[in-house]
Amino acid sequence: QSVxxxxxxxxxxxxxxxxxxxxxxxxxxxxxSAVSWYQQLPGAAPKLLIYxxxxxxxxxxxxxxxxxSRTSASLAITGLQAEDEADYYCQSYDSSLSSVVxxxxxxxxxx
Amino acid sequence: QITLKESGPTLVxxxxxxxxxxxxxxxxxxxxGVGVGWIRQPPGKALxxxxxxxxxxxxxxxxxxxxxxxxxxxxxxxxxxxTMINMDPVDTATYYCAYTSAVxxxxxxxxxxxxxxxxxxx
Numbered sequence: 001q002s003v004x005x006x007x008x009x010x011x012x013x014x015x016x017x018x019x020x021x022x023x024x025x026x027x028x029x030x031x032x033s034a035v036s037w038y039q040q041l042p043g044a045a046p047k048l049l050i051y052x053x054x055x056x057x058x059x060x061x062x063x064x065x066x067x068x069s070r071t072s073a074s075l076a077i078t079g080l081q082a083e084d085e086a087d088y089y090c091q092s093y094d095s096s097l098s099s100v101v102x103x104x105x106x107x108x109x110x111x
Numbered sequence: 112q113i114t115l116k117e118s119g120p121t122l123v124x125x126x127x128x129x130x131x132x133x134x135x136x137x138x139x140x141x142x143x144g145v146g147v148g149w150i151r152q153p154p155g156k157a158l159x160x161x162x163x164x165x166x167x168x169x170x171x172x173x174x175x176x177x178x179x180x181x182x183x184x185x186x187x188x189x190x191x192x193x194t195m196i197n198m199d200p201v202d203t204a205t206y207y208c209a210y211t212s213a214v215x216x217x218x219x220x221x222x223x224x225x226x227x228x229x230x231x232x233x
Contacts, residue, residue: 002157031216032216033215033216033217034213034216034217034218034219036218036219036220038158038220045207045223045224045225045226046158046207046220046223047223048219048220048221048222051213051219051221052217052219057221089157089158091158091219091220092216093215093216093217093218095216097174098171098174099160099171099172099173099174100148100160100163100218101160102150102157102158102159102160103157104157105157105158
């Protein structure tokens with residue numbers, strides 16, 4: 001059972017907007033720990049999509065955006081494309097555990 | 112260009128010790144602020160943080176696994192080594208090494224290795 005909670009799956013049609021939630025607690029996201037998001041394409045290693053809650057590394061399309069509010073965070077993907085079909089993971093730091101923590105992952109299906 | 116590559120056995124027996132090596136390229140682990148961590152992912156399951164080592168030898172481990180883990184670095188070889196004792200079939204997973212340039216609450220994993228699948232079976 002993951003410290004950060006994500007929905008197991010989300011789906012959307014091409015061109016639509018989808019959001020993936022990541023719910024934590026007062027010892028991680030709510031404690032001002034930064035949230036990062038990763039995209040894992042089938043058979044590949046994860047790739048950093050968002051860091052510091054809202055920042056995109058160079059090369060990540062601006063269709064991907066992150067937000068954070070109190071003890072939760074969200075990843076939004078606009079203009080959904082077939083190649084966005086992947087697993088998405090949130091990650092933060094838990095001050096009670098003194099450890100990096102991950103969400104359970106969300107499988108995005110593009111209909 | 113920062114790259115990391117894991118190497119080691121693909122099959123280990125229960126109770127044995129696993130040793131994986133991460134070879135770094137494009138950066139030095141002697142650079143201030145740099146860390147190399149290990150994450151694993153059982154087949155079809157979520158990512159799990161194992162631990163990391165920083166440029167200054169500061170080491171951080173997952174609380175649930177720290178009694179079984181050791182992470183060391185060899186700066187001259189630009190390598191980081193993960194050792195996990197008393198392996199069990201539930202430890203079957205793809206093991207990733209990864210690069211970070213942030214600490215604690217601001218940590219993000221900027222680059223990932225390709226991963227190596229380790230199966231624990233007799």
